[in-house]
Amino acid sequence: MAATGILAGRTALITGAGSGIGKAICSVFAREGAAIAAVDISKDAALQTIDNLPTRPSISHHAYCADVSVSGSVNDLILNVQTSFNTIPTIAVNSAGITRDTAMLKMSEEDFDKVMDVNLKGTFLVNQALSRAIISAGVTNASIVNISSISGKTGNRGQANYSASKAGVIGLTKTAAMELARKGIRVNAVLPGFTETPMTDVVPDKIKQMVTMLIPMGRMGKPEEIAEACLFLASDRSSYITGCALEVTGGLFA
Numbered sequence: 001m002a003a004t005g006i007l008a009g010r011t012a013l014i015t016g017a018g019s020g021i022g023k024a025i026c027s028v029f030a031r032e033g034a035a036i037a038a039v040d041i042s043k044d045a046a047l048q049t050i051d052n053l054p055t056r057p058s059i060s061h062h063a064y065c066a067d068v069s070v071s072g073s074v075n076d077l078i079l080n081v082q083t084s085f086n087t088i089p090t091i092a093v094n095s096a097g098i099t100r101d102t103a104m105l106k107m108s109e110e111d112f113d114k115v116m117d118v119n120l121k122g123t124f125l126v127n128q129a130l131s132r133a134i135i136s137a138g139v140t141n142a143s144i145v146n147i148s149s150i151s152g153k154t155g156n157r158g159q160a161n162y163s164a165s166k167a168g169v170i171g172l173t174k175t176a177a178m179e180l181a182r183k184g185i186r187v188n189a190v191l192p193g194f195t196e197t198p199m200t201d202v203v204p205d206k207i208k209q210m211v212t213m214l215i216p217m218g219r220m221g222k223p224e225e226i227a228e229a230c231l232f233l234a235s236d237r238s239s240y241i242t243g244c245a246l247e248v249t250g251g252l253f254a
């Protein structure tokens with residue numbers, strides 16, 4: 001039976017697929033008929049994600065270990081994905097990300113660089129390597145979604161490195177959108193607000209309560225709610241949208 005769903009026939013590469021938002025994106029995209037290339041710095045985490053995906057007879061999902069902040073690792077990844085699926089992914093979501101929070105006056109150069117390397121440079125490397133492969137393959141309908149953050153728009157205390165990296169992701173996305181539009185590749189950003197994932201599990205309850213009070217909808221987001229916004233931007237339902245920064249925040253700092 002042929003796959004059904006708005007991503008039927010598409011292959012989607014998702015980074016940060018072993019946890020939180022990336023994991024939810026794999027699940028929502030697989031529900032919509034995509035074959036999933038789940039990428040994480042931990043192969044075991046990526047494998048666990050694909051083990052839990054809905055199975056369909058004609059579709060296989062694969063797990064990959066890659067460090068998005070290292071160009072050699074990203075280039076190998078694109079080749080490996082192309083080999084195992086025998087096609088190039090025409091959808092990608094860059095969800096790999098880290099935090100190293102502390103006040104700017106105390107922040108080490110190492111913590112600044114690490115966050116920029118994974119969140120911003122990693123997103124750049126995947127956008128560049130995948131776009132090159134898509135263009136070489138002659139594909140003219142592709143969509144890349146970069147996960148930024150509302151902190152990239154507003155700044156956030158204790159997150160000088162993270163906010164700067166996520167603001168950079170918005171600038172990167174808008175530039176890539178301009179450069180790639182006539183090559184058939186749309187590039188958009190999603191700015192999640194405060195979302196329930198392992199990344200925010202470590203935030204003290206008192207801070208969570210304070211932030212939640214600022215959210216007009218009065219609650220944190222669920223990873224699946226971010227994933228549904230990514231689905232719209234990844235699919236042809238958003239065929240005339242490129243270079244946008246879509247906020248999914250329950251109204252926080254709208």
Ligand code: NAP
Pocket residue numbers: 015016017018019020021022039040041042045066067068069094095096097098118122147148149150191192193194195196197198199200
């Ligand atoms: P998460 O649960 O920590 O998931 C991120 C995943 O990326 C983890 O599996 C992580 O592995 C992996 N990763 C880290 N460094 C990597 C690297 N160099 N190469 C490949 N994979 C790597 O976090 P999340 O909350 O789902 O966040 C997903 C994205 O949403 C991030 O870009 C984050 O900045 C963004 N975001 C999250 C929130 C929120 O409230 N949760 C809000 C706004 C934006 P390890 O666990 O081993 O590090």
